[in-house]
Amino acid sequence: MQRICVDMDEVMADTLAEHLRRYNETFSEAVTPADLVGRSLWDLTPQERQQQLRAFLDAEDFFEDLDLMPGAQEVLNSLSRRYDIFIATQAMVVPNSLGPKYRWLQRHFPFIPPTNYVFCGDKSILRADYLIDDQPRNLHLFTGTGLLFTAPHNLTTTGLIRVDNWKQVDEYFAGVHAQD
């Protein structure tokens, strides 16, 4: 059975929405995803607020209750019948996220066993056929087929296979299946 690795933040979970919510609330701003085309919230944030931007992520409750990306549950549930699904998430730069991420995955994706969670940093360590990720850097490190999951910050990225949402992920693997 072929193996698909799936990134969490901005692919399964709407991490950006929560980050923006806390940022706008704290600094009385109104930044939206549309302001972040081709750049991250980090790029946009003035120097004197960078430390707070990071502190949002370190908060014990940040990763506990993120919204799901639409369709992630349904499509992964369906794909899990034909593929081994692994979750591959960068958790090591925010160690407080380890427990909350584990619980979030168990709650929303009970059909993926915890033995298929991979909390890592450098995604070149993954041995898999596919990786779905919003970070071009991760896809370039990966040795299998990478799928760039659209997020505002990567809208200007070229040269990678792109999927805009979970419906397109489903269609991509339906196409792969048809070729087999």
Place this chain on the structure above:
Amino acid sequence: MQRICVDMDEVMADTLAEHLRRYNETFSEAVTPADLVGRSLWDLTPQERQQQLRAFLDAEDFFEDLDLMPGAQEVLNSLSRRYDIFIATQAMVVPNSLGPKYRWLQRHFPFIPPTNYVFCGDKSILRADYLIDDQPRNLHLFTGTGLLFTAPHNLTTTGLIRVDNWKQVDEYFAGVHAQD
């Protein structure tokens, strides 16, 4: 640069010593590693104590302060000049261990960056040249060269390259280096 993945429990950290300490203290027993040749503490423990045996591992402080395996720091520090060292530890069956394991690694192995930690379940996900592990099962799943790190439970295992201690790990890679 070639890549070595290293397991934590019973390879870098003396997890068995702490498990035995708690077991013997709680049940007024005197089990030693010598009683565990070719079998695990789980195999030896009566049914009615299995739940407690598991509860020891779930305790918040179990993985916080494990003893180092002799030579692990020195040999890994030396190998890190010639190899990319990744830590690959099964943390997903004991989610409480995620935070303590992260802190333990930072404290004792500051020369290995957290981006090289991999907290996983199924070690077939690892893309690396070598894996040093005490569990034959993990080595059979791994696609690179596996080194079985001697532990009481695996003393009867055959058919794998065996290293008895960190001095032998050092010697093994000195031999590999000499052949390059």
